[in-house]
Amino acid sequence: MDKLFRDVEGECIAPQGSVVCIGAFDGLHRGHQALVGHVRARARALGLKAVALSFEPLPREYFSPADPPARLLLPRARFEGLCRLGMDAVGLLRFNAAMAAMSPETFVEKVLVERLAAREVWVGPGFRFGNRRAGDLATLQALGEVHGFKATEVAVVADGGERVSASAVRAQLAAGDLDAAARALGRRYAIAGTVVRGKQLGRRLGYPTANIRLAGKRAPLGGIFAVWVHGIGPVPRAGVASLGTRPTVQGVEPLLEAHVFDFDGDLYGSRIEVEFVAKLRDEEKFDDLPSLVRQMDEDSRQARRALRHDKETSGVSA
Numbered sequence: 001m002d003k004l005f006r007d008v009e010g011e012c013i014a015p016q017g018s019v020v021c022i023g024a025f026d027g028l029h030r031g032h033q034a035l036v037g038h039v040r041a042r043a044r045a046l047g048l049k050a051v052a053l054s055f056e057p058l059p060r061e062y063f064s065p066a067d068p069p070a071r072l073l074l075p076r077a078r079f080e081g082l083c084r085l086g087m088d089a090v091g092l093l094r095f096n097a098a099m100a101a102m103s104p105e106t107f108v109e110k111v112l113v114e115r116l117a118a119r120e121v122w123v124g125p126g127f128r129f130g131n132r133r134a135g136d137l138a139t140l141q142a143l144g145e146v147h148g149f150k151a152t153e154v155a156v157v158a159d160g161g162e163r164v165s166a167s168a169v170r171a172q173l174a175a176g177d178l179d180a181a182a183r184a185l186g187r188r189y190a191i192a193g194t195v196v197r198g199k200q201l202g203r204r205l206g207y208p209t210a211n212i213r214l215a216g217k218r219a220p221l222g223g224i225f226a227v228w229v230h231g232i233g234p235v236p237r238a239g240v241a242s243l244g245t246r247p248t249v250q251g252v253e254p255l256l257e258a259h260v261f262d263f264d265g266d267l268y269g270s271r272i273e274v275e276f277v278a279k280l281r282d283e284e285k286f287d288d289l290p291s292l293v294r295q296m297d298e299d300s301r302q303a304r305r306a307l308r309h310d311k312e313t314s315g316v317s318a
Ligand SMILES: Cc1cc2nc3c(=O)[nH]c(=O)nc-3n(C[C@H](O)[C@H](O)[C@H](O)COP(=O)(O)O)c2cc1C
Pocket: 198, 199, 200, 201, 202, 203, 207, 208, 209, 211, 224, 240, 241, 242, 245, 246, 247, 248, 249, 257, 258, 259, 282, 283, 284, 285, 286, 292, 296, 299, 300
């Protein structure tokens, strides 16, 4: 985690100079990948540090806490994804009242100049920043003239004529269109997290489930899915997962629960990733537990079939 920084104040992270990209980076979709990949290449070419700059919580979550947009990537997955894409440092700056009040000029001076010694700054199409979204690319370019950096916008990445965007991916996942989301993301949608204890009811039903909390974020999809579970040994394991509030057992908090086929072991505290392959159905409220279990049996049959087919067609090494 030494690549992570969260505060505006602090020593300069790149005294030798940096190439910076700024964005929400929720989902790390193909548009984000193009932006981040470009920054990595520029930084390597110039011998400077590659830095991704974002916020946690995301500004839209901060401004509408009661009705936040669904979150595609939880903070740790977003951080790890940016590191995997070659960033030398990742800023997930705390978005709070002070940050919301910061003018574009102060943001540039404090963060881009003092903290990052930026030489180049790259942003996505339509980028806005600072108090009341007052700053845009032209603002950034004008401030760059003063402070000695160049600001540039990358081109739009499109899929079938549609702009690839986090909001499009959210809509695709909400509609259960996993394939469209996977095209925009450049990989299948997945949620990673640490396995926590639940009501311990699953094993009594014959379906122990590894539970992942969504850290108070809104999930972009819901229902019952065929999944590959990563992080249990060297190969992905086949499973069936439910993402929802579990109305049958009076659940309230939305939870991701994955039952791993042909597996018996302790997963509490371990980090797993659940890759969504096919949506089987929406969550339902059952009158009693035996009815739920009968449906889980049927879900499992369908999931096994979908995953067998997936393995044959895409060569997943499970
Ligand atoms: C394949 C599968 C399908 C499920 N479908 C539903 C459902 O339709 N409605 C519901 O209320 N809960 C559903 N659940 C969640 C179960 O209620 C939950 O796994 C069970 O209560 C065990 O909870 P525990 O892990 O806290 O012990 C499903 C779970 C799985 C694994």
